[in-house]
Amino acid sequence: MDTLTSELIDELATTHTLPIEGYEHLVAHQDEEAAALLAQHADAVRRSIYGTDVFVRGLIEFSSICRNDCLYCGLRASNASCERYRLSEEQILFCVDMGYELGFRTFVLQSGEDGWYTDERLCPIVSAIRASHPDCAITLSVGERSRESYARLREAGADRYLLRHETADPDHYALLHPKEMSFDHRMRCVCDLRELGYLVGVGMMVGSPYQTTAHLARDLAFIDRFKPEMCGIGPFIPHHATPFADRAAGTLEQTCYLLSIIRLIHPTVLLPATTALGTIHPNGRERGILAGANVVMPNLSPSDVRTKYLLYDGKICMGDEAAECRRCLDLRMERIGYHVVVDRGDPRPNPADTTRRPA
Numbered sequence: 001m002d003t004l005t006s007e008l009i010d011e012l013a014t015t016h017t018l019p020i021e022g023y024e025h026l027v028a029h030q031d032e033e034a035a036a037l038l039a040q041h042a043d044a045v046r047r048s049i050y051g052t053d054v055f056v057r058g059l060i061e062f063s064s065i066c067r068n069d070c071l072y073c074g075l076r077a078s079n080a081s082c083e084r085y086r087l088s089e090e091q092i093l094f095c096v097d098m099g100y101e102l103g104f105r106t107f108v109l110q111s112g113e114d115g116w117y118t119d120e121r122l123c124p125i126v127s128a129i130r131a132s133h134p135d136c137a138i139t140l141s142v143g144e145r146s147r148e149s150y151a152r153l154r155e156a157g158a159d160r161y162l163l164r165h166e167t168a169d170p171d172h173y174a175l176l177h178p179k180e181m182s183f184d185h186r187m188r189c190v191c192d193l194r195e196l197g198y199l200v201g202v203g204m205m206v207g208s209p210y211q212t213t214a215h216l217a218r219d220l221a222f223i224d225r226f227k228p229e230m231c232g233i234g235p236f237i238p239h240h241a242t243p244f245a246d247r248a249a250g251t252l253e254q255t256c257y258l259l260s261i262i263r264l265i266h267p268t269v270l271l272p273a274t275t276a277l278g279t280i281h282p283n284g285r286e287r288g289i290l291a292g293a294n295v296v297m298p299n300l301s302p303s304d305v306r307t308k309y310l311l312y313d314g315k316i317c318m319g320d321e322a323a324e325c326r327r328c329l330d331l332r333m334e335r336i337g338y339h340v341v342v343d344r345g346d347p348r349p350n351p352a353d354t355t356r357r358p359a
């Protein structure tokens with residue numbers, strides 16, 4: 001680790017912000033020593049806010065049908081070899097009830113951009129969950145929609161929304177997406193969601209094709225500016241039936257390094273150790289938690305559809321029932337000294353933040 005890197009890490013751990021050049025230097029000068037120092041600071045700040053609590057979210061992948069054609073994603077419309085499915089309202093509500101019994105208090109409804117789910121179809125599902133489980137948080141992850149649609153879903157009872165920005169660099173965005181998709185529209189959606197009162201999750205893949213250190217620095221500067229309540233980052237993993245089939249996957253080390261930096265930029269952020277991280281390394285999720293993550297998102301989808309929701313190759317937990325994943329994660333977290341809690345897992349205030357005065 002060079003002197004500047006160590007100074008930047010100290011500055012970040014104290015002030016929780018750096019100029020974009022500082023982020024670029026950190027990304028460009030990653031080594032084991034810098035990673036260990038960042039992880040140590042990230043763990044300390046996370047413990048001061050969340051202790052050793054790890055939040056769980058029950059992920060329900062309710063439709064694999066997608067109108068988009070993102071170059072990296074196995075669910076892209078032009079992947080004819082992807083088996084498509086849609087869960088019925090009854091199946092979704094069954095997953096939620098089962099998840100509730102297993103101790104989940106947040107449900108993430110995720111799908112491709114499936115036009116069948118108009119507001120008329122999706123709002124009643126959200127309302128039904130809201131009515132049957134008033135103590136739970138409902139998170140949607142269903143892609144780009146109109147502001148009006150986001151407003152209706154919010155009124156129906158959705159609390160949070162995950163829409164990864166994918167990259168904060170418009171030129172990089174254009175290399176990962178077909179020309180029909182627009183960086184500006186995606187950012188518009190992210191801003192609409194915040195204005196409508198959702199807790200918003202953004203995020204990007206680590207090691208995606210064409211990604212440079214300058215792109216990652218822009219991602220970090222965006223996270224610094226926007227302060228999303230949630231931030232989903234995981235390694236890019238190639239999918240065999242996409243144009244990026246032959247690209248290299250992102251690494252465990254770089255993902256953990258960025259998780260630590262993001263924790264320090266935004267101490268209260270809800271940061272998942274993603275399934276993609278668990279896929280590239282047998283202990284990827286544990287390593288993510290140790291680097292500063294505090295959320296895990298096991299799958300609650302029925303086992304017969306799991307193998308059809310493949311964003312990338314090699315995805316873990318394909319044959320496991322929800323209860324098995326829940327138990328498995330409990331054990332994995334206990335083994336590293338953390339504890340999965342039965343809790344909605346809302347953001348907690350930072351006790352060190354003296355700018356927040358009680359009302």
Ligand code: 5AD
Pocket residue numbers: 072073074164166203204205234235236237238239276311312
């Ligand atoms: N590897 C890793 N992550 C992927 N995603 C989509 N395809 C891949 C892939 N091949 C991520 C995107 C998307 C989220 C749901 O999954 O960032 O926003």
Ligand code: FES
Pocket residue numbers: 298316317320324325326328329
């Ligand atoms: Fe699914 Fe371990 S989390 S089996």
